[in-house]
Amino acid sequence: MRTILLIIVSGLIFTGSQNQSRTLPLLSAQAPDLHAAKPPVKKNPTQEQISEFMQTKLDSSKEVLEGLVVEDFELIQKGTQKMIEMSNATEWQLVEGPIFAQQSAEFRNAAKDVLNYAKKKNIDGASLSYLHLTMTCIACHKQIKKSAVVMNGVFDPEQVLVTLTSEK
16 A cells, blocks of 8 residues: 555655656657747736745645655645645635635645644555645636636636646
8 A cells, every 4th residue: 555655655756856848859859849939928916926836835735745655744744734724815815716715625625634643654555645635736726727717818827727847
């Protein structure tokens, strides 16, 4: 069970740590680079704040993952507690409505499960809860992108989700 979970989590880390360009190699070496045609996106101050907020959330998630891998329950608790606090912040409320409220509640519940299992020093329970927690993040980002497309023109779908690249 642990082996399978570590393989899944390692795969998530590996794919997340790669260059953020997620294009498949083209068959023709002469084919144009599709990303080269796009001009760089300039973010407004609100987008910058959201980017920083989401990067901090991602950093907390990485702390939890590190704690799970090395079975450091204090690190798991620290990262999870930070994510719970962030989910209650006003910056978290990017989109209003019942679907987003439900997703936020599910995120908080999953984070609380991770925290509770970490307090009990139950690595398997914390690991599975962390997997559920990351799935809530993915589902929410998909929903936000879908909402942006539906709003057509209110948001640019390419700019709604924060690009989580390390600029350090």
